[in-house]
Amino acid sequence: MVERIVIIGAxxxxxxxxxxxxxxxxxxxxxxxxDEAYPPYQRPPLSKAxxxxxxxxxxxxxxxxxxxxxxxxxxxxxxxxxxxxxRSKTVALSDGTKLSYDRLLLTTGARVRKxxxxxxxxxxxxYLRGIADVDALRQHFQPGTRLAVVGGGxxxxxxxxxxxxxxxxxxxxxxxxxxxxxAASPEISAFYEKVHRTNGVDFVLGAMAxxxxxxxxxxxxxxxxxxxxxxxxxxxxxxxxxxELAEATGLACDNGISVDEYxxxxxxxxxxxxxxxSHPGFAGGRVRLESVQNxxxxxxxxxxxxxxxxxxxxxxxxxxxxxxxxxxxxxxxARPGDTRVLRGNPETRKFSVFHLRDGVVAAVEAVNAxxxxxxxxxxxxxxxxxxxxxxxxxxxxxxxxx
Amino acid sequence: xxxxxxxxxxxxxHIAEVPVGWTVMEGAVKNRIPGIDADCGGxxxxxxxxxxxxxxxLPKLAPRQDMEEQMLDFAQELKSxxxxxxxxxxxxxxxxxxxxxxxxxx
Numbered sequence: 315m316v317e318r319i320v321i322i323g324a325x326x327x328x329x330x331x332x333x334x335x336x337x338x339x340x341x342x343x344x345x346x347x348x349d350e351a352y353p354p355y356q357r358p359p360l361s362k363a364x365x366x367x368x369x370x371x372x373x374x375x376x377x378x379x380x381x382x383x384x385x386x387x388x389x390x391x392x393x394x395x396x397x398x399x400x401r402s403k404t405v406a407l408s409d410g411t412k413l414s415y416d417r418l419l420l421t422t423g424a425r426v427r428k429x430x431x432x433x434x435x436x437x438x439x440x441y442l443r444g445i446a447d448v449d450a451l452r453q454h455f456q457p458g459t460r461l462a463v464v465g466g467g468x469x470x471x472x473x474x475x476x477x478x479x480x481x482x483x484x485x486x487x488x489x490x491x492x493x494x495x496x497a498a499s500p501e502i503s504a505f506y507e508k509v510h511r512t513n514g515v516d517f518v519l520g521a522m523a524x525x526x527x528x529x530x531x532x533x534x535x536x537x538x539x540x541x542x543x544x545x546x547x548x549x550x551x552x553x554x555x556x557x558e559l560a561e562a563t564g565l566a567c568d569n570g571i572s573v574d575e576y577x578x579x580x581x582x583x584x585x586x587x588x589x590x591x592s593h594p595g596f597a598g599g600r601v602r603l604e605s606v607q608n609x610x611x612x613x614x615x616x617x618x619x620x621x622x623x624x625x626x627x628x629x630x631x632x633x634x635x636x637x638x639x640x641x642x643x644x645x646x647x648a649r650p651g652d653t654r655v656l657r658g659n660p661e662t663r664k665f666s667v668f669h670l671r672d673g674v675v676a677a678v679e680a681v682n683a684x685x686x687x688x689x690x691x692x693x694x695x696x697x698x699x700x701x702x703x704x705x706x707x708x709x710x711x712x713x714x715x716x
Numbered sequence: 717x718x719x720x721x722x723x724x725x726x727x728x729x730h731i732a733e734v735p736v737g738w739t740v741m742e743g744a745v746k747n748r749i750p751g752i753d754a755d756c757g758g759x760x761x762x763x764x765x766x767x768x769x770x771x772x773x774l775p776k777l778a779p780r781q782d783m784e785e786q787m788l789d790f791a792q793e794l795k796s797x798x799x800x801x802x803x804x805x806x807x808x809x810x811x812x813x814x815x816x817x818x819x820x821x822x
Contacts, residue, residue, distance in 0.1 A: 358756075370737075373738060376757075378747070381748055606756065610755055634759055634761040641760065641783060684790075685786050685789060688763070
């Protein structure tokens with residue numbers, strides 16, 4: 315009999331799990347533990363509208379307080395889970411209290427990867443993951459201020475876009491020879507680099523950040539290609555899954571807490587969902603995804619399994635990024651060996667890149683091209699094959715491709 | 717604060733006060749009104765916040781932008797008064813707005 319469910323981690327996945335557990339009829343006690351001071355909130359706007367000052371903080375919260383009251387979910391905030399004792403089925407919290415569980419859900423998320431270089435502890439070096447990070451970063455958003463961004467990934471580029479619009483002088487330092495190297499195709503990388511340059515962002519590609527310069531405050535970044543002067547620094551070089559709690563109690567972890575397609579860990583009473591997990595991928599092979607979609611969908615499936623209604627997680631991954639007036643929407647997971655088919659012309663600021671694997675649509679990246687994205691998602695879900703010539707022909711409406 | 721009436725597919729009515737500057741989608745989510753999923757949180761990236769705007773109110777809304785138009789083209793049971801509620805910004809003039817939610821968001 316499942317009477318007590320404890321959720322560790324107050325993010326998107328945790329909030330979704332509460333909703334699904336109650337919607338599926340779980341009537342027992344429910345507790346959500348979170349180490350931030352806030353109830354679950356949206357992270358995507360942090361590097362976009364919230365950073366830009368266009369989005370008040372109260373709009374970030376995923377659910378109103380009344381949701382938790384109505385769901386009879388106890389919120390234990392500003393508290394970390396210190397240890398899980400699987401024998402007694404208890405979780406010890408950082409304030410010394412213990413919570414008993416029949417089933418436990420780990421939605422511990424991820425934390426920023428820190429750059430281990432000299433000067434890392436200087437004032438004026440920032441990372442971006444939570445509300446507090448952005449509140450601190452935003453103080454520097456004054457016209458003329460120089461920002462060095464280390465890392466040309468989504469966080470770095472989204473911050474760069476907001477910063478140049480606020481009149482800052484922005485330089486992006488990227489170790490690879492192109493931006494978005496980890497999560498976009500070369501066509502998309504080239505397009506975004508050009509857009510940023512047009513908007514006034516400078517890039518130093520193929521540059522390894524070796525040292526943050528400065529005495530008390532950061533004054534620049536030294537790289538193997540020279541020094542970039544800056545009044546403050548944002549490092550966005552990826553995230554690391556929070557799986558130490560799981561590891562310490564002996565749960566299998568493999569680049570994230572290992573779960574099956576139902577969200578079950580190596581302990582049948584412990585489940586996990588969201589950024590912290592590695593799971594059987596949509597297209598085979600274990601993956602760890604860092605996205606809202608994965609947090610929502612995996613949490614739904616884990617919650618279903620927790621109440622005895624297991625349903626395999628097979629949703630097509632999707633993701634988006636907003637920069638300037640451009641919306642990038644991605645579905646599926648691309649791989650290096652895929653055949654890439656360009657649909658439309660990047661010069662028109664409206665195009666997409668389809669990825670075919672053995673002729674089957676595996677992924678799509680669409681810039682200001684929602685129909686291509688939606689159709690791509692459907693084709694991917696259906697494991698459909700399609701002739702590259704058809705995809706390339708923009709006289710064929712996207713809608714008729716699926 | 718403007719009041720917005722949300723009517724579920726089954727006819728159930730909810731009236732919510734929504735701050736100016738928020739979106740009609742946020743008003744629904746923050747007031748726990750069923751029928752609007754809004755998985756992406758309002759980024760016009762998922763098309764799960766489709767609503768039908770009461771025709772009397774259509775002239776008071778800013779017209780659909782290109783991206784909304786494109787996303788809506790794929791919505792189930794698209795009608796001429798279909799909108800993505802994440803793209804409707806609440807203004808004082810929208811006090812009294814009535815929207816209906818579709819049977820299904822996917």
